[in-house]
Amino acid sequence: MPPLGSPHQAVAPPEDPTDAAGPSGLERRDFLIKAAAMLAAGVAFPWGGLDVAVLPAQTSSAGATDPAVPAFAISPQADEDVLIRMQRDLARALRKPIEQRRWGMVIDTRKCVACMSCTVACVMENKLPPGVVYRPVIDTEIGTYPNVTRQFLPRPCMQCDNPPCVSVCPVNATWKRPDGIIEIDYDVCIGCRYCITACPYQARTFDFGENWTNNAATGAPAALALAGAAQYENEPNFEYSERWNRANGPIPTSPVGNARKCHFCAHRLVDGLLPMCVTTCLGRATIFGDLNDPEALVTELAASSNAIRLKEDLGTEPKVFYLL
């Protein structure tokens, strides 16, 4: 074996460099710049404009050589973990313009073991405070002894194509992105909680500004680490590719006082990383990817004969599918 990490093991280029459309981290930024420009020009936003705005195709000349392009350099191997397959699917999707992607999720309830790892991983990743839960797992007992079983249902945001939460927002603080993710702008959200009410999946919760250690002792006795606890709680999270400090943001409290919800870890997607609930799923029950990509695992599984969506009759068109 050669020395590990020697130069010849450098990052492999994307499969087709000419197809690389550019750093996907820019899409929302492009959009917002456009929005800001429209504001400056006095252009009125039509209602709903935010969620249907068509962005220009990304014109970056950057590609394979751009360090911002998430590279995925793990070579394929036989029977590889679906996490690796999905991450490769994700890298492929990121080489397309944002409006050609359609992020979706398939949750195989047969593989879900209610380990709650997704729930907690999401809390840790997004530094969610008490009461804010993006992805609970609902554990239900069915039947009467001895004919009884348990059913486990992870419940992220459904990222509906027809999102009731968007239509009810009075300040346009939430919208559907071109890739289908329903985003919340914490700077715009006024905390009215209409969206929380409107969501038929209870996918949104409210940030009341609590912290985990609020009820622990305070003070600075040298013998205990009371002060050390706040250290990680005060670290910013990176939702929507920004740094959000609960204590010290330009608006001091955001995202405190906001509605909050799952965003498929959009801040990870731009770097070619899968959502946290996906990577930490012990049963590999959560499959994620671009539903527009016929080669993607998620697309294949979403078309399974045992696939359903929750509350299909409401017409919300969720992009989260369940395999029963």
Place this chain on the structure above:
Amino acid sequence: MTLHGSAPKLSRRQLLKAGALTAGGALLGDLGYLLANGAAPHEVAAGEPYPLNLPENLLYTTCLQCNTQCTLKTKIQDGVLVKIDGNPYSPMNLLPSLDYATNPTQVAPVDGSICSKGQSGVQTLYDPYRLRKVLKRAGPRGSGKWQTISFDQAVREIADGGKLFTHIGEDRVVPGFKDVFVLRDPALAKQMSDDVKALRAGQLSVADFKTKYADHLDVLIDPDHPDLGPKNNQFVLLGGRIAPDREKITQRFTYGALGSVNWYGHTTICEQAHHVAFQYATAQWSAQGGWQVGTNHMKPDYPNAEFVIFWGTGFAEANFGPPPLSTRVSKAIVDGRLKVAVVDPRLSKSAGKGWWIPVRSGGDLALAMGMIRWIIDNGRYDAAFLRNANKAAATNGAESSWTNATWLVNPASGKFVRASDVGLGDNAHFVALVNGQPTAFDPYDPVIPVVGDLDVDTTIAGIAVKSGFRMLKESAGQNSLQFYAQESGVDLGTVVALATEFTAHGKRAGIDFYRGPIKLTYGYYAAQALIALNYLIGNVDHVGGFTPGGGSWDFMGAKPGQPFPLDQLHPGALTKFGIKLTRESSGPYETSTLFHGYPARRPWFPFTFDVYQEVIPAAYAGYPYPIKILWLHYGTPALAAPAGYLQIAMLRDTDRIPLFIATDVTVGESSMYADYVFPDLSYLERWSNGIGTSPVVLTKNTKFRQPAAAPITEIVTVDGEPMPLSTDTLVIALAKRLQASGFGRDALGPGMNLNRTEDYHLKMVANVAWGDKAGDTVPDASDNEVALFRKARRHLPSAVFDEAKWRAAVGPHWRRVVTVLNRGGRFESSAKAYKGDFVAHAWGKLLDLYVEPVASGTNAMTGTRFSGVPVYETLRAANGSPVTFAADYDLDLFTYKEIWGGQSRTVGNYAAQMALVPENFVYLNSVDARRLGLREGNVVRLESPGFPGTFEILPGQTQAVAGRVKIMEGIRPGSVAVSWHYGHWAYGARDLQIDGERIEGEPARGKGLVPNPAMSVDPYLKDVALTDPIAGDSAFNGTRVKLVKVGEGNTQDMPSSGSYNRESTLGVSVPFSSGDTAWMREQSLKAARGELDPATLVAEIERRLGPPPLPAGKTRT
């Protein structure tokens, strides 16, 4: 400003700030704020990318939220360890794992999976109640009053002893380590040890011993009982979660440096009968060494099995453990290859995925014996496999391992017939019948196959003999199938169906078990029966069968050529000798000088080790000798042992436990009674020795803990070396002060110091990096990898990471050590799991269906012999008398673990245990609830014979074992289940007073109940839990309790369905009436579907409800 291309990445917020200057509008809150505050464009700075996928922010280490000890990838942000995921180099977190050769930079974007308690480990690390400084008791034991003292003072005091507590009115002289570190001469220790062996063997009398050592009798605990060993044994180190983790450095201290035999792990409150039964069921024989125990664990090859019975365990909670198990088992089930059955009185998460068999708690042995009987009666066993009596026969029969099923046993002695017994050869050969002819053989003969007769009951050379198989058959035949079914609580049809299914898949079936079926006084036999069932179908080593797992590299360097043979690198080590405090692994009672007929004063445990629940009661009883110093490390027997509350009064007794020190991360339920508490590092800040992995992983792997987070504890100086307070630091400082061997200058040999923890632990990494044989060495890290290694540790203080010191510890091995640490351990390629029809790391040796060494042992309390095959038993006290319960104790109590919890150290995990289920409940079937007139939410107290439902923490302070009733269907009627993890009275739940300042506890940590105090006390010994006489395991099961309603309670925050339902506790709180909520939801759905104009909707909402009530700080502009 560049918007496209490879310009520095700007965050949206920063761009908004820039855009705001031209926008002139205030629709967006951020813009409005910035304009109002006159934000200037210079605030736009370079972007702040997501930092948690950058290789320099990642460190790979190993979890310790439970004993699965999964491999971790930790993520550092601004010097803070903020996130934990699975290590993709490791098959515990990714399957197949990534190629070990892959550069860490390329691996950085890949996250492996880890469970919820692993995820919340950040909160174990940054627990506000973590200790930073040494605490010395400033009031009576347990008073909660402490003073901080310097580490130097603390070490001086515990080393030297003296009147340490006169300032709080205690005039006694406290013994120090110098008072137990009495025998210091290694040559004398070795000589005495040899002579004590001779004494035990009957070759030397006590009188002769005393004459020989007349000048040295003062080093002995009792010169009339030299076999008790030296006074050094009066130091006892009792470890909770200590192995596999830090057993090597603490044993180096206890055994070699201080010469005490009394080092203990906690295994008998975990799963010891499982381990002991496996060790004897895989014991190997040699003419020179007799029987040597084998492996302590085998598991089914889940990905390739067709049928697996999870017996009192599962793949989604506890066990070994959910991260590697769930990935494999879920896939196998859904792919249609695997069917699972779950034997458990509770509908566990695993049981929800398969065939639930709600056995009666404690009925597992009956069920297993019933299955054995049915399988033998119906000829459903693998006779061809079982008939192979030796290696050659196994090889001929396309098998890898073989059993002793055909070997002839003399039932009168319990021993195997040797060839010499029947005139067929020497005593190194065993005997089987081959077509009726007695045939002598060597079990390991690779050339001459012996295929024996299986079912033998005959007389040879005047000796009545039976085959091992026959012994099992007769034992199972002691009772009818109907009897076994009735005792197990499983109907006969199901017993037969389970046995039928188990034997319908050839070798592609297996039984996995761990703790559930064996926490009983007959736990060893239950474990042995379950192992026997596996052997009966001949599944060992086969693909889809039963496997010992991939094993580990030898991190202690005992393999030829390895750079640091650490067990030998201890010049001046003392030879420890003497009977252990628990009489475990100390030979038979009968050969000791304490023998005075039956019963012994307390049980002896020649076949086991780590008899955790017995340590403190034995010290208190002074049998076999009194102790002087108890060091409790990261353990809490008062909380975690069954009936452990009885140990509180013992721990508070300063006469019988004169010096009590603890190393702990917080002040816990047992360390709260200590004289001194030394802060320890959490698992995320420190080293461990090498750690293997359970047989869930079929490939070889060795993992390490290494400092990932900067230390929370105070940094002190030992002999000029700065280091954070920790157990390792205490061991080094104490050994140096006592001038004990094994630590300090040249402690590992000339030129090899042990002044810092990494001087020891990095050598283990070097051994693993070098490999088990020449050519097995990992490549040197490249310059880039070394640079990454350095950069990734930039947040660690030099007291922890000093590259020059680390390099010096391993010298020329440095670069390959970097290779291993950059990956968190060493992991064989997942592709090497199988070789043809067998697992690649096969057992390939003898399997003991009949266990001779146990069969030839005697119960020190009853004088009766143990059995070589499993026998059906019921609950028994130490003196052998049956334990029964009055009729009003009408519910079988059992416990279980939720995946988010460990036994005693996850209550500070705010985002997992505390958030997911803040409180545990008393789970009851609706049938029992109706019968007892209990409603959901009622508060009930658990009472058992002799236990009134409360216990004393301190004089006048009691704690109730009481909780709210939760009614469910997924539990066997007649049972009551209480989970682990709750009912804390310390670990942050209790107020402390330190240096006169009161520090409030957090009430949420005290919620729920711990069921252990209600578990049966041995009615004969009266001071310890019921205990398995063979494995020393404590009986968590078997107790029958009654529930006494003490309050109406309520159902607030209780799960709405089943055992757990997150939806009900979600903070979905809206300030609207239910009618308005329903209307708003309906209207917004219409708008979402395009049936209603959203602007109209919003206007309509405000017309109907008025302007929305906004939280503080939010305004609508």
